[in-house]
Amino acid sequence: MADSGRTAEPQRIVGEDFSDAVLVGQEWVDREFERCDFTDADLGLLRTRRCVFTECTFTRTDFAESRHRASAFRSCRFDRALLRDSTWEECSLLGSSFVQCRLRQWTVRETDLTLVGMGRADLRRADLRGIRFRESNLSEADLRGCDLREADLVGARLLGTKFDEADLRGARLDADGLAHASFAGARVDLGTALAFAEAKGLRVE
Template sequence: METLVEDESFAHEDWYGDEFVERVYRRCDFNDIDLTEAQTRGVVFDECTFGNVRLNASRHADSAFLRCSFTRCNLFEAEFDGCKLTGSTFEESPVRPMRVKGGDWSFASLARADLRGVTFDGVRMREVDLSGANCAGATIIGADLSGANLRGADLSGCDLRGSDLTTLDPASVELRGAIITPEQAVVIAQNIGLEIR
């Protein structure tokens, strides 16, 4: 039975290493919370705000952060396994070297984020906003990037193998040293109007 918490505010709490299982937080505010090394499993945060929350080294499995906002939060070495972060936004929040496996980050905004060395493996990222993001040396493999906003992103040295690059405009991103498959090279060539014979 899920525990439901609605319209609550939490501030200056020490939840270091705590475990949260099958809870639902709806329209809640979290400010100055220490969630370092905390774990969530089957937890839903719906339209919640996180401000100055320490999520470093936290682990999240099959949890959801739906339409949440993260402002000045620390996600250093955080891990998300099979989680949904659809529609969530990140501002002034260090996320490297975060690791994400599976799940759905569609419509999330990581605009101008420092994503160097971050890993997204098999993640659905439809229409995600990565404009101006620094993804140098990141691993974004097997990701559904259809409709993603990549304008101004630095993808140099980024491993993009297996990801959907149908909306990638090579003229609007930095691609030097990025790793792609021959099939993806064909897609990119077609994106700039080349005819392959």
Template sequence: MPEPIEDVTFHDEDWYAEDLADRHFVACAFHRVDLTEATSRGATFVGCTFGDVQFNVSRHTDSAFTRCTFIRCNLFEAEFTGCKVIGSTFDRCDLRPLTVTGGDWSFVTLAGADLRGGRFTGVRMREADLSGADLSGATLTGVDLSDVQWRGTRLSGADLRGSDLAGLEPTAVQRAGTIIDVFQAATLARALGFDIRD
């Protein structure tokens, strides 16, 4: 792995379609950097800040964005595969449509985020903050959603089949048309105080 780049601020740079494979950034700041169609494999960003950065149609594989802050970034059709985004915060970002496959997004803050139509598959999202987020029509299948903050989350028409919903309070979310499996239905019924018997 190359030497890490630490405490550097990047302003108004054109990194269009840049290959960020194996790059390592620590406590760096990126402001108005164009990462449209950029790719990263094995890249690491630790404690970095991204402000008004364009991630449109970018592809990230086995990369890490840990304890990072994303402010007013555009992630239109961005894809994250096997990435670690642990403890990061997304603030006023354009996240539609976002595709996340595998990886670990635990402790991520997505409060109030517009995630309509997003696809999250096989990803760990333990204790993520999804309060007030709009996940209408989104797909979250096989996702570890245990102990997520759900208050005011919109799940109408979302597909949650195969996901761990431990800690979900059904009355705290908008749930019309939300798709769940039989096992999840029993779990949620117990959460509502029902005694399920044959």
């Protein structure tokens, strides 16, 4: 297990075990972590800037009230992690997966979620304006009441996804997604409304 009390660390860390480490309130800048294990680690109030995490494991990791700016989490696994009140700005989560994570009050801004796995995620009423979800798995995710204006959902798997009461004005969705998700009471622009009608087999004349 990593020594949580240390103050000096190398800039690139490969294969280290941070299980159960208490790293509350630390600030990490320009660090790289590859294939590291953060199982049960306490990363509450952590600050990262321009950090890169590649194929790292975050099982039951506590990210509560942490802040991440211009950091990348590539092909990482978040399993039952706590992301309550955390903020992610200008980040990339390319290819990462989220399994049974607590995502309520999770703030993401100008962040790339391409190819993420977020099936059955609970993101109700989240502010997801402009977020890139291209080719992501959002099957059975709960996005009711979300602000998804200008979001990119092209190629996303949306089987059983709930967009009820969401704001999708300016969002980009393809016909397959429109056909398989729920949009009751959602706000859309005219182009999306026409595409939705066609996806449902209606003839617009």
